[in-house]
Amino acid sequence: GAGVSQSPSNKVTEKGKDVELRCDPISGHTALYWYRQRLGQGLEFLIYFQGNSAPDKSGLPSDRFSAERTGESVSTLTIQRTQQEDSAVYLCASRPGGSGNEQFFGPGTRLTVL
Amino acid sequence: EDQVTQSPEALRLQEGESSSLNCSYTVSGLRGLFWYRQDPGKGPEFLFTLYSAGEEKEKERLKATLTKKESFLHITAPKPEDSATYLCAVQAPRNTDKLIFGTGTRLQVFP
Numbered sequence: 333g334a335g336v337s338q339s340p341s342n343k344v345t346e347k348g349k350d351v352e353l354r355c356d357p358i359s360g361h362t363a364l365y366w367y368r369q370r371l372g373q374g375l376e377f378l379i380y381f382q383g384n385s386a387p388d389k390s391g392l393p394s395d396r397f398s399a400e401r402t403g404e405s406v407s408t409l410t411i412q413r414t415q416q417e418d419s420a421v422y423l424c425a426s427r428p429g430g431s432g433n434e435q436f437f438g439p440g441t442r443l444t445v446l
Numbered sequence: 447e448d449q450v451t452q453s454p455e456a457l458r459l460q461e462g463e464s465s466s467l468n469c470s471y472t473v474s475g476l477r478g479l480f481w482y483r484q485d486p487g488k489g490p491e492f493l494f495t496l497y498s499a500g501e502e503k504e505k506e507r508l509k510a511t512l513t514k515k516e517s518f519l520h521i522t523a524p525k526p527e528d529s530a531t532y533l534c535a536v537q538a539p540r541n542t543d544k545l546i547f548g549t550g551t552r553l554q555v556f557p
Contacts, residue, residue, distance in 0.1 A: 336489070363543060365545075372549075373549060374450075374533070374547040374548055374549040374550065375490070375533070375535075375545070377544040377545065380542060380544055382543075388542040388543075390542070390544075391544070423489055425489075433477065433480075433495060433537060434480070434492050434495055435492070435543075436492060437482075437489035437491070438489050439488055439489045440488075
């Protein structure tokens with residue numbers, strides 16, 4: 333079946349502009365996660381959704397970052413007033429409900445802020 | 447603070463030369479330890495989950511093992527197509543499902 337998809341695959345923007353990144357999880361997966369991967373660094377957790385509620389937003393770096401999810405479907409990560417330090421690959425993952433803990437990742441969106 | 451440290455940062459092997467990658471972790475109560483493979487420009491691909499000390503899992507040339515403080519990913523007779531970055535992550539038993547990742551080991555296998 334189809335995996336996690338993300339769009340766009342690449343985004344180049346100017347400092348100060350807002351960007352929206354989209355994630356389509358695997359159909360039926362109730363949990364959805366956003367991570368950030370800066371060059372040469374490990375993945376950093378940003379936010380976790382169970383259904384359309386967000387029990388853990390502890391990884392969002394500032395109030396410029398926000399995310400929402402529609403039901404158990406699409407999620408959008410919005411970064412307002414982008415800064416150069418926001419440049420990174422933004423990865424989305426989803427997990428089915430039940431006992432399985434494995435998270436399945438999408439290909440990521442590479443964001444470059446000039 | 448929950449932490450994951452992977453070593454070495456980079457590893458170069460000749461095809462057929464077996465070796466091991468290390469993942470040391472500090473976490474207050476482990477719910478699970480995960481291994482992923484990441485190819486350049488792609489998202490991480492799930493390999494294994496380990497839940498308790500002594501557990502082992504195998505897939506083709508890869509075998510993952512777990513102790514109370516670390517995990518090893520053993521690669522037996524690697525091939526060039528095994529070249530990738532291997533990521534280790536832990537899940538802590540708090541009111542969250544987040545994974546805490548190490549920075550990875552970049553493996554290159556030469557023919």
